[in-house]
Amino acid sequence: MAQSDLADRADVEALLHRFYGRALIDEVLAEPFAELRATGLDAHIPTMCDFWETVLFRAGRYKGSALAPHLKVHQRTPLTDRHFLRWLQIWHDTVDEMYHGPAAERAKVQAGRIAWAMLRRLTGDDAPELLVRATG
Template sequence: MKKDISNRADVELLVNSFYNKVREDELISFFFSEIVAVDWEKHLPVMYDFWDNILFYAGKYEGNPMAKHRDIHQKCPMKMEHFQRWIHLFTETVDELFEGNTSELAKQRATSIATVMQIKMFS
Protein backbone atom coordinates (compact mmCIF):
# COMPACT_ATOMS: atom_id res chain seq x y z
CA MET A 1 0.00 0.00 0.00
CA LYS A 2 1.24 3.46 -0.88
CA LYS A 3 1.00 6.39 1.49
CA ASP A 4 -1.25 9.36 0.93
CA ILE A 5 -0.03 12.89 0.17
CA SER A 6 0.26 14.28 3.67
CA ASN A 7 2.83 17.10 3.81
CA ARG A 8 5.02 19.56 1.93
CA ALA A 9 7.69 16.91 1.24
CA ASP A 10 5.07 14.75 -0.49
CA VAL A 11 3.92 17.74 -2.54
CA GLU A 12 7.52 18.41 -3.60
CA LEU A 13 8.00 14.76 -4.60
CA LEU A 14 4.79 14.87 -6.64
CA VAL A 15 5.65 18.16 -8.36
CA ASN A 16 9.24 17.13 -9.12
CA SER A 17 8.19 13.74 -10.49
CA PHE A 18 5.41 15.26 -12.57
CA TYR A 19 7.60 17.95 -14.12
CA ASN A 20 10.32 15.40 -14.88
CA LYS A 21 7.72 13.68 -17.05
CA VAL A 22 6.51 16.95 -18.56
CA ARG A 23 10.04 17.93 -19.58
CA GLU A 24 10.40 14.65 -21.48
CA ASP A 25 6.93 14.56 -23.01
CA GLU A 26 6.76 14.79 -26.80
CA LEU A 27 3.43 16.63 -26.83
CA ILE A 28 3.80 19.33 -24.17
CA SER A 29 7.48 19.74 -23.27
CA PHE A 30 7.96 22.46 -25.89
CA PHE A 31 5.72 24.83 -23.90
CA PHE A 32 8.35 24.78 -21.15
CA SER A 33 11.46 24.87 -23.34
CA GLU A 34 10.56 26.72 -26.54
CA ILE A 35 7.49 28.87 -25.84
CA VAL A 36 8.56 29.88 -22.34
CA ALA A 37 12.12 29.18 -21.26
CA VAL A 38 11.22 28.04 -17.76
CA ASP A 39 13.68 28.75 -14.99
CA TRP A 40 13.09 25.52 -13.08
CA GLU A 41 14.86 26.79 -9.95
CA LYS A 42 12.19 29.49 -9.68
CA HIS A 43 9.23 27.63 -11.16
CA LEU A 44 9.32 24.51 -9.01
CA PRO A 45 9.09 26.32 -5.63
CA VAL A 46 6.12 28.27 -6.99
CA MET A 47 4.47 24.98 -7.95
CA TYR A 48 5.22 23.54 -4.50
CA ASP A 49 3.44 26.53 -2.96
CA PHE A 50 0.57 26.25 -5.43
CA TRP A 51 -0.11 22.56 -4.75
CA ASP A 52 0.55 22.92 -1.03
CA ASN A 53 -2.15 25.59 -1.02
CA ILE A 54 -4.53 23.58 -3.23
CA LEU A 55 -4.27 20.50 -1.01
CA PHE A 56 -3.57 21.87 2.47
CA TYR A 57 -4.60 25.55 2.30
CA ALA A 58 -1.04 26.52 3.26
CA GLY A 59 -1.58 30.11 2.05
CA LYS A 60 1.92 30.50 0.60
CA TYR A 61 0.99 30.73 -3.08
CA GLU A 62 0.67 34.16 -4.62
CA GLY A 63 0.07 34.29 -8.29
CA ASN A 64 -2.38 34.23 -11.13
CA PRO A 65 -2.08 30.96 -13.02
CA MET A 66 -4.85 31.91 -15.45
CA ALA A 67 -2.99 35.05 -16.56
CA LYS A 68 0.26 33.15 -17.05
CA HIS A 69 -1.42 30.44 -19.09
CA ARG A 70 -3.32 33.01 -21.13
CA ASP A 71 0.03 34.64 -22.01
CA ILE A 72 1.39 31.29 -23.13
CA HIS A 73 -1.80 30.62 -25.10
CA GLN A 74 -1.28 33.94 -26.94
CA LYS A 75 2.22 32.84 -27.99
CA CYS A 76 1.21 29.31 -28.95
CA PRO A 77 -2.41 28.21 -28.69
CA MET A 78 -2.99 25.40 -26.25
CA LYS A 79 -5.23 22.68 -27.60
CA MET A 80 -7.52 20.18 -25.94
CA GLU A 81 -4.93 17.44 -26.39
CA HIS A 82 -2.35 19.49 -24.47
CA PHE A 83 -4.68 19.73 -21.49
CA GLN A 84 -5.55 16.04 -21.76
CA ARG A 85 -1.87 15.09 -21.74
CA TRP A 86 -1.21 17.34 -18.73
CA ILE A 87 -4.04 15.64 -16.81
CA HIS A 88 -2.86 12.20 -17.90
CA LEU A 89 0.71 12.83 -16.74
CA PHE A 90 -0.43 14.38 -13.46
CA THR A 91 -2.86 11.57 -12.67
CA GLU A 92 -0.32 8.94 -13.65
CA THR A 93 2.28 10.53 -11.37
CA VAL A 94 -0.09 10.71 -8.41
CA ASP A 95 -1.10 7.08 -8.92
CA GLU A 96 2.51 5.90 -9.16
CA LEU A 97 3.51 7.58 -5.91
CA PHE A 98 0.47 7.83 -3.65
CA GLU A 99 -2.99 6.63 -2.79
CA GLY A 100 -5.65 7.90 -0.44
CA ASN A 101 -8.10 10.75 0.03
CA THR A 102 -5.67 13.62 -0.53
CA SER A 103 -4.26 11.85 -3.59
CA GLU A 104 -7.76 11.60 -5.04
CA LEU A 105 -8.36 15.24 -4.16
CA ALA A 106 -5.16 16.23 -6.01
CA LYS A 107 -6.37 14.46 -9.16
CA GLN A 108 -9.84 16.01 -8.87
CA ARG A 109 -8.47 19.49 -8.37
CA ALA A 110 -6.02 19.12 -11.28
CA THR A 111 -8.89 18.08 -13.54
CA SER A 112 -11.03 20.99 -12.32
CA ILE A 113 -8.22 23.50 -12.86
CA ALA A 114 -7.56 22.21 -16.39
CA THR A 115 -11.28 22.30 -17.18
CA VAL A 116 -11.67 25.89 -16.01
CA MET A 117 -8.61 26.96 -17.98
CA GLN A 118 -9.95 25.30 -21.12
CA ILE A 119 -13.33 26.97 -20.73
CA LYS A 120 -11.75 30.38 -20.25
CA MET A 121 -9.26 30.01 -23.10
CA PHE A 122 -11.58 28.48 -25.65
CA SER A 123 -14.59 30.71 -25.05
Protein backbone atom coordinates in the same frame (compact mmCIF):
# COMPACT_ATOMS: atom_id res chain seq x y z
CA MET B 1 3.53 0.94 -6.16
CA ALA B 2 1.90 3.93 -4.49
CA GLN B 3 2.98 4.61 -0.94
CA SER B 4 1.22 6.69 1.68
CA ASP B 5 -0.92 9.74 1.00
CA LEU B 6 0.31 13.22 0.18
CA ALA B 7 0.87 14.83 3.56
CA ASP B 8 3.11 17.89 3.33
CA ARG B 9 5.21 20.21 1.19
CA ALA B 10 7.99 17.63 0.81
CA ASP B 11 5.49 15.19 -0.72
CA VAL B 12 4.14 17.89 -3.05
CA GLU B 13 7.66 18.82 -4.10
CA ALA B 14 8.58 15.20 -4.83
CA LEU B 15 5.39 14.82 -6.89
CA LEU B 16 6.09 17.99 -8.85
CA HIS B 17 9.67 17.03 -9.64
CA ARG B 18 8.61 13.65 -10.98
CA PHE B 19 5.63 15.12 -12.85
CA TYR B 20 7.66 17.87 -14.54
CA GLY B 21 10.45 15.43 -15.30
CA ARG B 22 7.92 13.65 -17.50
CA ALA B 23 5.86 16.57 -18.77
CA LEU B 24 8.83 18.62 -19.95
CA ILE B 25 9.91 15.89 -22.36
CA ASP B 26 6.48 14.66 -23.42
CA GLU B 27 5.93 14.98 -27.17
CA VAL B 28 2.51 16.65 -26.75
CA LEU B 29 3.67 19.07 -24.05
CA ALA B 30 7.21 19.74 -25.28
CA GLU B 31 6.34 22.89 -27.21
CA PRO B 32 4.18 24.57 -24.52
CA PHE B 33 6.84 23.73 -21.91
CA ALA B 34 9.78 24.88 -24.06
CA GLU B 35 10.42 28.09 -22.11
CA LEU B 36 10.16 26.34 -18.75
CA ARG B 37 12.51 23.64 -19.98
CA ALA B 38 14.98 26.34 -21.08
CA THR B 39 14.85 28.31 -17.82
CA GLY B 40 14.73 25.26 -15.56
CA LEU B 41 12.53 24.27 -12.67
CA ASP B 42 14.39 26.01 -9.85
CA ALA B 43 12.21 29.13 -9.88
CA HIS B 44 9.02 27.27 -10.86
CA ILE B 45 8.86 24.48 -8.28
CA PRO B 46 8.51 26.70 -5.18
CA THR B 47 5.58 28.56 -6.75
CA MET B 48 3.95 25.31 -7.79
CA CYS B 49 4.49 23.91 -4.30
CA ASP B 50 2.74 26.98 -2.87
CA PHE B 51 -0.11 26.48 -5.35
CA TRP B 52 -0.63 22.76 -4.67
CA GLU B 53 -0.20 23.14 -0.92
CA THR B 54 -2.96 25.73 -1.03
CA VAL B 55 -5.18 23.54 -3.22
CA LEU B 56 -4.65 20.36 -1.22
CA PHE B 57 -4.13 21.54 2.33
CA ARG B 58 -5.57 25.08 2.33
CA ALA B 59 -2.14 26.38 3.27
CA GLY B 60 -2.85 29.87 1.94
CA ARG B 61 0.63 30.12 0.43
CA TYR B 62 -0.31 30.84 -3.20
CA LYS B 63 -1.42 34.41 -3.78
CA GLY B 64 -0.91 34.79 -7.52
CA SER B 65 -3.02 34.21 -10.59
CA ALA B 66 -2.73 30.78 -12.12
CA LEU B 67 -4.21 32.12 -15.34
CA ALA B 68 -1.53 34.75 -16.05
CA PRO B 69 1.43 32.44 -16.80
CA HIS B 70 -0.78 30.10 -18.81
CA LEU B 71 -2.05 33.02 -20.86
CA LYS B 72 1.57 33.80 -21.80
CA VAL B 73 2.12 30.18 -22.81
CA HIS B 74 -1.14 30.20 -24.79
CA GLN B 75 -0.04 33.32 -26.67
CA ARG B 76 3.21 31.58 -27.72
CA THR B 77 1.74 28.13 -28.29
CA PRO B 78 -2.05 27.94 -28.56
CA LEU B 79 -3.22 25.41 -26.00
CA THR B 80 -5.99 22.95 -26.83
CA ASP B 81 -7.91 20.25 -25.06
CA ARG B 82 -5.24 17.81 -26.31
CA HIS B 83 -2.59 19.61 -24.21
CA PHE B 84 -4.73 19.69 -21.10
CA LEU B 85 -5.80 16.05 -21.45
CA ARG B 86 -2.17 14.97 -21.79
CA TRP B 87 -1.13 17.13 -18.81
CA LEU B 88 -3.93 15.55 -16.78
CA GLN B 89 -2.97 12.02 -17.84
CA ILE B 90 0.64 12.53 -16.78
CA TRP B 91 -0.52 14.11 -13.51
CA HIS B 92 -2.85 11.18 -12.72
CA ASP B 93 -0.22 8.60 -13.60
CA THR B 94 2.36 10.31 -11.43
CA VAL B 95 0.03 10.76 -8.46
CA ASP B 96 -1.13 7.13 -8.69
CA GLU B 97 2.44 5.90 -8.89
CA MET B 98 3.56 7.83 -5.81
CA TYR B 99 0.61 8.29 -3.45
CA HIS B 100 -2.61 6.72 -2.32
CA GLY B 101 -5.31 8.24 -0.12
CA PRO B 102 -7.77 11.13 0.16
CA ALA B 103 -5.24 13.88 -0.59
CA ALA B 104 -3.97 12.00 -3.65
CA GLU B 105 -7.53 11.61 -4.91
CA ARG B 106 -8.18 15.31 -4.23
CA ALA B 107 -5.04 16.17 -6.22
CA LYS B 108 -6.44 14.32 -9.23
CA VAL B 109 -9.95 15.76 -8.95
CA GLN B 110 -8.66 19.30 -8.47
CA ALA B 111 -6.28 18.92 -11.42
CA GLY B 112 -9.21 18.00 -13.65
CA ARG B 113 -11.21 20.99 -12.46
CA ILE B 114 -8.25 23.30 -12.92
CA ALA B 115 -7.50 21.98 -16.42
CA TRP B 116 -11.15 22.33 -17.43
CA ALA B 117 -11.42 25.87 -16.08
CA MET B 118 -8.09 26.91 -17.59
CA LEU B 119 -9.09 25.61 -21.04
CA ARG B 120 -12.42 27.45 -20.84
CA ARG B 121 -10.79 30.71 -19.78
CA LEU B 122 -8.03 30.54 -22.38
CA THR B 123 -9.99 29.32 -25.39
CA GLY B 124 -13.69 29.49 -24.60
CA ASP B 125 -13.86 25.79 -25.44
CA ASP B 126 -15.40 23.16 -23.22
CA ALA B 127 -13.85 19.74 -22.67
CA PRO B 128 -16.10 17.78 -20.31
CA GLU B 129 -13.72 14.83 -20.64
CA LEU B 130 -11.31 16.76 -18.40
CA LEU B 131 -13.83 16.64 -15.57
CA VAL B 132 -14.83 13.06 -16.34
CA ARG B 133 -11.17 12.03 -16.30
CA ALA B 134 -10.74 13.68 -12.92
CA THR B 135 -13.71 11.98 -11.31
CA GLY B 136 -14.00 8.75 -13.23
